[in-house]
Amino acid sequence: xxxxxxNVPDLLLDTLRRNGRVNDTLLAAVRPEEYALRDGEGGWTxxxxxxxxxxxxxGWLLEISPEHAAGLMAPFGGANPWAWESRDPAVLGTVFxxxxxxxxxxxxxxxxxxxxxxxPYGEGTYQSHPAxxxxxxxxxxxxxxxxxxxxxxxxxRTPQEMDALxxxxxxxxx
Numbered sequence: 001x002x003x004x005x006x007n008v009p010d011l012l013l014d015t016l017r018r019n020g021r022v023n024d025t026l027l028a029a030v031r032p033e034e035y036a037l038r039d040g041e042g043g044w045t046x047x048x049x050x051x052x053x054x055x056x057x058x059g060w061l062l063e064i065s066p067e068h069a070a071g072l073m074a075p076f077g078g079a080n081p082w083a084w085e086s087r088d089p090a091v092l093g094t095v096f097x098x099x100x101x102x103x104x105x106x107x108x109x110x111x112x113x114x115x116x117x118x119x120p121y122g123e124g125t126y127q128s129h130p131a132x133x134x135x136x137x138x139x140x141x142x143x144x145x146x147x148x149x150x151x152x153x154x155x156x157r158t159p160q161e162m163d164a165l166x167x168x169x170x171x172x173x174x
Contacts, residue, residue, distance in 0.1 A: 025168040035087040037155040055081035057099025064117035065106035
């Protein structure tokens with residue numbers, strides 16, 4: 001399959017960068033005791049959501065571009081990225097940033113060679129355009145960030161504290 005666009009559009013690159021800033025803002029806002037919050041109905045903890053978000057990049061890269069995942073595996077300590085969990089905002093932030101950079105490199109490499117990603121398990125791995133992986137990252141992160149904010153609200157954050165978290169939306173309007 002030959003792809004029509006040999007690079008990642010600037011707007012998508014900016015979107016990925018802004019998404020990273022939103023993730024950094026959320027990590028900075030979560031208090032240590034809030035990592036254990038859960039919904040009381042069998043849902044994930046804040047730590048599980050944030051860890052899943054951060055590891056999502058490495059997990060998918062293992063499937064679609066293993067050479068780009070290779071440098072991401074150290075923080076997982078041999079664990080499967082999909083099962084990994086951390087409550088350390090510095091570690092989570094590093095996994096987010098390095099994962100974003102590796103995802104971008106993987107997409108650029110696919111575009112430069114005019115190919116889509118392999119689909120070893122028939123899951124539909126961004127066959128129409130490799131840059132859809134970057135879009136998936138942004139949408140996926142947004143989904144889980146909403147769940148984290150809901151847990152923070154249910155966990156006792158005041159309306160004023162929740163309103164203060166809304167400041168991260170300004171990143172998208174700049």
